[in-house]
Amino acid sequence: MRLARKTPLAIAVLGLGRVGLVTATSLAAAGHHVLGIDRRGKWLAELAAGRLGWREPGLEELLRRVQAQGRLRLQDALEPALADLDLVAICVETPAGPEGRLDCGPLLVALASLASGLRARPADAPPLLCVVRSTVPIGATEELLLPSLVQGARSAPGEKFELALNPEFLREGTALADHRSPSRIVIGERLPGVTRRLLGIYDATQAPIFEVGYREAETIKLLDNAFHALKVAFANEFGRLALALDLAPARLAELFLADGKLNLSAAYLRPGMPYGGPCLPKDLRALLTAARARGLALPLLEAVEASNRLHLTFLVERIRALVPPPGPLLLLGLSFKEGVEDVRGSPPLALLTALVADGYKVEVVDPELERAPVLALPRGARLHGRATLARLAAEARLLVLAKRPADLLGMVPPELPILDLVRLELRTPAEAGCAAASFDARC
Ligand SMILES: NC(=O)c1ccc[n+]([C@@H]2O[C@H](COP(=O)([O-])OP(=O)(O)OC[C@H]3O[C@@H](n4cnc5c(N)ncnc54)[C@H](O)[C@@H]3O)[C@@H](O)[C@H]2O)c1
Structure with missing residues (x-):
């Protein structure tokens, strides 16, 4: 059966942390009926009183407003409400696990409770759209999350449920603003178009929407953050170089950032051939030589040549x-x-x-x-x-x-x-x- 697109939607948000609370309050503010669920009772009591406990501009006010309007209700379990829902957004934590892999344990616990409720969902109801907003390891949706729902719900995908991935790109401190105007929205789907653009929850957004496979959605979330980490490490390497050269790091950064054509642009960012030519290899080497002569280690830039080879x-x-x-x-x-x-x-x-x-x-x-x-x-x-x-x-x-x-x-x-x-x-x-x-x- 096809997923039902209607307004307003009945939505549950599972996990009311940084991502879940922004998701729940924003969906409620957009006019949907939202049920916010968290396993921590004390935390729910704080939220019910309109207290956030951390600084996030605009979020506490929004939380109070949508609760006063009766659009956001809080609960400590999902099950009783499952039959009437159109969409469940899963926003539980995925902390760093052993060997660098993200720990999907909390996510599997949340999916297990969801799956047992799905078993009781009426056969004539459209599939419940389960949307994972947590960051997950590459391959986990196909290999771990989907099978756990299939097994727990005793249903093939597309029957009692549909599973999608919708990674969140917000940053703490600017969470609401980032969520409201993202650079892009990524929807990982089992089959092209099956989520009907997540039932229209992003219809009002100006941001481009990319409907991709699970693996692409999982990877782009990690790739974005890896690139941000790379940028910070690069900036700090040239900052240390600046100090070794008696230059002001901030001034050097200003000069670097003034080039929007090659430095801050899509230039050189498409996978293809190795770099080469008469300038890049020799100039990189010259920079590294200058650093070494001053006893300065720049491991990130040192690794570039090896990566190219x-x-x-x-x-x-x-x-x-x-x-x-x-x-x-x-x-x-x-x-x-x-x-x-x-x-x-x-x-x-x-x-x-x-x-x-x-x-x-x-x-x-x-x-x-x-x-x-x-x-x-x-x-x-x-x-x-x-x-x-x-x-x-x-x-x-x-x-x-x-x-x-x-x-x-x-x-x-x-x-x-x-x-x-x-x-x-x-x-x-x-x-x-x-x-x-x-x-x-x-x-
Ligand atoms: N924090 C960020 O800035 C940010 C940004 C983008 C993506 N993410 C990703 O989003 C996910 C959530 O991150 P977060 O920072 O919001 O986590 P968080 O730890 O702040 O919140 C997770 C919440 O889920 C609740 N929870 C866990 N298991 C539950 C269950 N079975 N039922 C009900 N509630 C349950 C916890 O009690 C907690 O309140 C992670 O995968 C994270 O990597 C985080």
Whole structure:
């Protein structure tokens, strides 16, 4: 049965901590009937009295208002109310567990109580939409949460319940403001569109909504926070460098942040080829040398080169997994980036060298090098003009894209497998579910 979309919705929020309370009060303020549930009775008594106990601008006032309006009721258990609900938002804690994995214990306890209530849900009721807002480990929704609900509710998903993930991106201290105007909303679904955009709870929002699979939703939440941590560590490394150089860290930060074109932008943030060229590698090394000369350790920046080298090795291994030596391979692109003929420090050239050393026969086409001086290529590799592309493609077993010149791609036989390193699309035809052995944008 399809999920029922209506206004207002009857919603329960399970777990009234930082995330749950913001979720519950905001949904109540939007006009829904909300039942707030927490297992801690004392905490519920505080909330019932309109006391929050922590500083969160606007939240205490909102809590009092929605309670006075009768839109938010508080309870210590879910079960009696389950039959009439449209949606349950689960916001319980997922603390750090052993070996860095998030502990899903509290979440499983909450799902168990939900599942036992689901068993009694009338057969003719639409599925109850269970939305996990807690941050969960990658893979947990599919492998742990869904099976626990299926087993506990004795129902397949889509029958008595539907399970979705809707990670929260709020920050404490600006929680309400962040929740009200998020940069984006992510909805992880079991099947595309099945949650009917979480029954319309975000209809009034201006933020873009992304409906994705469970794994993407789980990963983006962790990736965002990993990036924020990376930014802090990077800023502190250049702050320490500034001090070692007798510079003011805040002033250096101002200069750095003034570049919105390359520093604070989407530039360099798409997975693809390793970095290279005549400047990035040598300038990074120069910065690290300057730091070392002052006895300063910058472990984050020190690790960048190793990460870049590892990425090249990874690409070679992926090629080997697809087509073993000697190939033949056709490499499209040799200069260090699109639109230039400079091969100094070129990652495609490094890739070519590694492939030839591995025993591959590699033919290379780069339209931007047709008028460039003769290159010293690794032995056995040959650089050709665009005129020979069709013939070389017909002989190759794999086309490796280090550039994507649209006009040339049209000249490639449609059945030739393509490994697109510019966009890091490294799937095999089988993984991509393509009938033909082509696994780039064509499938
Ligand atoms: N705090 C943040 O800034 C923030 C931001 C985004 C995401 N998150 C994530 O959201 C989740 C919740 O975080 P939080 O900071 O709100 O946690 P919290 O510890 O403040 O609140 C969790 C609440 O859930 C209650 N609870 C636990 N098990 C329950 C059960 N079975 N039934 C009823 N209530 C139960 C607890 O009593 C507690 O009040 C975590 O996964 C966290 O990583 C937190």
